[in-house]
Amino acid sequence: MYDAIIVGAGPAGMTAALYLLRSGKTVLLLESDSFGGQIASAPNVENYPGIPHMDGSDFADKLLTQVTDFGADIDVTRVGGINKMNGFFEVITENGPVASKTVIIAVGVSHRTLGIPGEEKYFGKGISFCAVCDGPFYKGKTAVVVGGGNSAVQEAIYLSDICESVHLVHRRDTFRAETSLVECAKNKSNIFIHTDSVISEFFGDNKLNSMVLLNKKTSEKTNVVCDVLFEAIGRVPENKIFSDIIDLDSDGYVISDENCNTSCPGIFVAGDCRQKSVRQLTTAVADGSAAALAAIDYLK
Numbered sequence: 001m002y003d004a005i006i007v008g009a010g011p012a013g014m015t016a017a018l019y020l021l022r023s024g025k026t027v028l029l030l031e032s033d034s035f036g037g038q039i040a041s042a043p044n045v046e047n048y049p050g051i052p053h054m055d056g057s058d059f060a061d062k063l064l065t066q067v068t069d070f071g072a073d074i075d076v077t078r079v080g081g082i083n084k085m086n087g088f089f090e091v092i093t094e095n096g097p098v099a100s101k102t103v104i105i106a107v108g109v110s111h112r113t114l115g116i117p118g119e120e121k122y123f124g125k126g127i128s129f130c131a132v133c134d135g136p137f138y139k140g141k142t143a144v145v146v147g148g149g150n151s152a153v154q155e156a157i158y159l160s161d162i163c164e165s166v167h168l169v170h171r172r173d174t175f176r177a178e179t180s181l182v183e184c185a186k187n188k189s190n191i192f193i194h195t196d197s198v199i200s201e202f203f204g205d206n207k208l209n210s211m212v213l214l215n216k217k218t219s220e221k222t223n224v225v226c227d228v229l230f231e232a233i234g235r236v237p238e239n240k241i242f243s244d245i246i247d248l249d250s251d252g253y254v255i256s257d258e259n260c261n262t263s264c265p266g267i268f269v270a271g272d273c274r275q276k277s278v279r280q281l282t283t284a285v286a287d288g289s290a291a292a293l294a295a296i297d298y299l300k
C-alpha cells in the first residue's frame, strides 16, 4: 500500500514525487514510455527560470535521478484505469493492480500530427509543436504555422514579432479561430495566409528546409522555403481511462481546482493533462508541487 501512486513520469509527475518523498511518503511512479515526458525531446530549453540553457533530456535524467535518490519506486508500465476501493485506490497496470491511499494523474498530452509521409523525420529538426518554446530560436527566419484554431492563429501572430515572415496554412476557407485574432493576423504585413491549402510534401536533408503547399480548390502547388514548421492542429489528452472516476471537460482535460483536487477526493491531477490555459514546463512543475501538497494534506 503506497501513500501515493503517480501516473506519468513527466515534469509534473516527477515534481509531485519529489515533494511527497521529501515529506516522508512512499511513492510509486508509473511510466508507460520514457521517463521525462515531452520535455525529454526538447533539445534546447531557454525559458526555465534560473537555467539559461538546458537540454531537455538532460533535465529529465536529472529529475529522475533526484526522485530515485529520494527513494521513489518506479515501474515502466501503462496504466489502464483506477478503481475506488474501501478507503484506498487500486491502480490497474499492465503488470497487475497496485494499491495506494492517493493517486496523482500526470499523463500529459500528445500532439496531433499531420500524418504526411516523411514528417516524423523532421520532429525536432524543423518541425515543432510549441511556438512559445521554440519560436525565439527562429529570429529573423521564415516560419510556417499549420492549423485553423485559436492556437494556430495566436502562434502566427506571436511569431510575426520574431520571424521575418510567417506562412499560416489552413485546410478550410474560414478559420475556427476568433474573428478578432484572424483580423489581427490579416493586418500583419509579414503574415501570409494560405487558406484551402494543405502541406503535401516535406523537403530537407537532416533538417526541414522547404515544403509544398497544395491548394485544394485550384490544385495549384506552391513551394515554400522555410526554417521551421509549427504544427498547431490540436493536443490530445489521454484521460479517457479515468473518465469513470473523475470529471473531464468536453475536450477531455481533467477538471480540477487550483490546488489540483479532482472531483474524486484522494485523486489529484498535475500538468498538461489538466484543464488550464498555459501548458509549459513551469506550469507542469508548479502543478506537481501543488498536487503533492494537496495529497499530503489529504493523507493527514
Ligand SMILES: Cc1cc2nc3c(=O)[nH]c(=O)nc-3n(C[C@H](O)[C@H](O)[C@H](O)COP(=O)(O)OP(=O)(O)OC[C@H]3O[C@@H](n4cnc5c(N)ncnc54)[C@H](O)[C@@H]3O)c2cc1C
Pocket (backbone or CB within 6 Å): 007, 008, 009, 010, 011, 012, 013, 030, 031, 032, 033, 034, 035, 036, 037, 038, 039, 040, 041, 042, 044, 045, 046, 047, 077, 078, 079, 080, 106, 107, 108, 109, 124, 128, 129, 130, 133, 134, 238, 270, 271, 272, 273, 279, 280, 281, 282, 284
Ligand atoms: C518538442 C517539445 C519542446 C518543448 N519545449 C518546451 C520549452 O522549451 N519550454 C517549456 O516550458 N515547455 C516546453 N514544452 C512543453 C513541456 O514539455 C510540457 O508542457 C511538459 O512536459 C508537460 O509536463 P507533464 O508532466 O504534464 O506531461 P508530459 O511531459 O506529457 O509527461 C506525461 C508522461 O505520462 C506518461 N503517460 C501517459 N499516459 C500514461 C499511462 N496511461 N500510464 C503511464 N504513463 C503514462 C507519458 O509517457 C509521459 O512520459 C515542449 C514540448 C515539446 C513536445
